[in-house]
Amino acid sequence: MLSAIPLTEIGYLVIALLVGGAATGILAGLLGVGGGGIIVPVLYEVFRIIGVSEDVRMQLCIGTSLAIIVPTAFRSYKAHQARGAAIPGVLAAWRVPAVLGVVVGSAIAGFVRGWVLQAIFVALVTVLATKSIAGRTEWRIGTGLPGKTALRISGFFIGMASSMIGVAGGGLSTILLGLYGVPIHAAVATSAGLGMFIPLPGVVGYIIAGWAHMGQLPPLSLGYVSVIGFVCMAPVSALTAPLGVRMAHALPRRTLEIGFGVFLLLIAARFLVAIIWP
Template sequence: MFSAISPGELALLAASLIVAGAITGVLAGLFGVGGGAVIVPILYEIFRVIGVPEEVRMPLCVGTSLAIIIPTSIRSFLTHRAKGLVDLAILKVWAAPVVLGVLAGSYIARFAPPDLFKIIFVVVAVLSALRLLFAADRWKFGDELPGKPVMVGYGGLIGVLSALMGIGGGQLSSLFMTFYGRPIHQAIATSSGLGVLISIPGALGFIYAGWPKMDILPPLSLGYVSFIGFLLFIPTSIWMAPVGARLAHRLSKRKLEVVFGIFLLSVAGRFAWSLLG
């Protein structure tokens, strides 16, 4: 029970989240990501140290990550759209199935065992890492995007997986678009729009999903969203992101791919080890 947490423990939680936000900002700037691939594993370690029960730890990380992504995804999308890089036609096809997928994922989160979140994170992280480490830009399914039925189905899958992983969907949608020959810059720009479609309904859905667990969640939580995590993560992560970005400019694209691939494998290994335990 967290109702009796001391002011000192609450201060430790706040300080930990501020530091974690700074680390996240550096990693996000370095690797060009701003979502759950970085936020979720860092939150997981913090919540483990402060004693958040295993039953709610992973969904709390995911829900909080989705809430953190909201302002950054809106800012990113507006920036990319102003530069004319966003393919709005793709977003129009994906909008409804992505949102429905997010709602489905949020509903699943209400009843899913904690290990399900880890398993999904491990599988997607390993696949992404292998593509990065083996420089698989040549992996292609075709030169043109598939028809609307396939696009709709993939949009729903992106929504479900993003909701259960706590990510903005950019990693999954960019992967899909590059498989069909779209330039990486256009893929990233278009994917930024999914962050808005995923993060807002996703965060609301995880508030609903965690409502029955309020008695064992840490203070200042609303369902599976930690508001102290949300409020303290954002300022320092935004402040430190340029540091990571400057570091990224000193490294080649290939070195970044290798470093990020290793990072994803280490995170997947950490969650896989906890599954075995």
């Protein structure tokens, strides 16, 4: 596939992958989210240009995106943790239930219409984005974090919801922590770690699912995970994640809250468009 593309165009593709990886890392560090909203469109355009069949293109984008998110989230979380921002014990309580939630959510998603899940997500995120932008601190479900059992249950539902609507979970966990009165910097720092665990079942699933379609996939693909895409984007995103962390801790609380609220509105708009124009 690559041999039929002019060298100048290959250069543009590599630049697009590097820029997309850098933006993903900064976003992960700044807001504690996975960055799939950036990775997937970049990969989709790259795979279109190199001639990947439309039948498998989106699956390849999503599988590769999930794989890239894992090391990016690791670097982001460690950078936040080094600054003492991550809340001790929360990630430990969340990780196993969240992964189990992903498995259950994936099964449930097969029986529920996608637009129903997306509509619920859009309504919830729009309300909470408004809260974040308006600074309505009285919108809470508690003044402190619940006990470990409640945390494990919430981790399960975060994982389940993430798999059902196709996100990495960082945004959802930041929202939840904010509703318990956790400051935005600590919420972002703690949520960044979820990206190390929630995508893992998806990565394995996309690798396995892609084995039957290897003839349609580009060279150096591990099922629906492109090794070339991973190698081009993951190191850059992992390197730039600490930059996003520095930006997050340099920003005032209100600025970060407003930025997070705007990000939520953009995500809600993306899902709303998908509902109206499937």
